[in-house]
Amino acid sequence: MKSYRQTRKRKNAFSLTEKLEQPIDLYDHLPFQVAVVSNLLQLNRDFSIRQIIDLDPRELRVILNIGSYMPISSADIAYQARLDAYTVSRAVKTLKSLEMIEVFSRSDNKKVKLLRLTEKGHEVYQKLVDEINQRTEFLESVITQEEKALLMETLAKIEDRAEKMLTEHATGALKKGINLPADQKEIIRWHKKSNH
Known part of the structure; x- marks a missing residue:
């Protein structure tokens, strides 16, 4: 209940403009509020995550997808995480240069490239999962x-x-x-x- 009161307090600190007719009250706008929470939950904003590895949000999302669903294709990561192909491609390039993932061909179709964690990537992924599980437990403690x-x-x-x-x-x-x-x-x- 405390966090809800804090949100209301922030809402009360801002008055809707009188310069426009029917401005959007962003505190009552569901998509905007989902985006606000999403911004707060970005892993790279959490110092405990950055102590494990300092990666951009896209690399963190991609390494978590690879670790959770490997072997997986870039296209499947884009679909699962709702990221565009270019974003996934850049993340894969970065993670590969950091030697955390490797790309290999499917045995039945050499054209299909799959991704999996290296030993180094597995170690980072496990540390991330441990920290994320603690975050999840803390965040979910306010709801049934x-x-x-x-x-x-x-x-x-x-x-x-x-x-x-x-x-x-x-x-x-x-x-x-x-x-x-x-x-x-x-x-x-x-x-x-x-x-x-």
């Missing part, structure tokens, strides 16, 4: 198991709805003959993959 289940279900609904919205916007542009950038084409592919 029922609230967590409801929150996870609600976030899944919002994720599905956001994907649908972005896909409709990108598809609408495509139908108008607009040449879509790669990240927008990727959103359409994600939606197709989710619904087949």
Whole structure:
């Protein structure tokens, strides 16, 4: 309850502008508030994580995906983490240069490249997991198991709805003959993959 009061206190510190008609009250705007929490939860903002390894958010997300789901392709990481292919590619390049991951070909299809942790990467991943589990325990201590289940279900609904919205916007542009950038084409592919 204390953290909710702190949020209300911040809300009360800011008055909506009178310079515009119907400005958005960001404290009551769900997508904005989800983004605020997401910003606070970025792993590289936590000093305990940075003491393990000082990586950018994209590298942290990618190494966690590789460690949790290896062997995995870059395309599958992009889909699972909702990152664009360019972001994953840059993270893979950095992690490879740090000798934390390795790229190898599938035995049945040499064109498909998969990623896995090296011994060094495994060590970093395990330290990250241990710290993340402690963070998770601390963060989840303010909600019940029922609230967590409801929150996870609600976030899944919002994720599905956001994907649908972005896909409709990108598809609408495509139908108008607009040449879509790669990240927008990727959103359409994600939606197709989710619904087949």
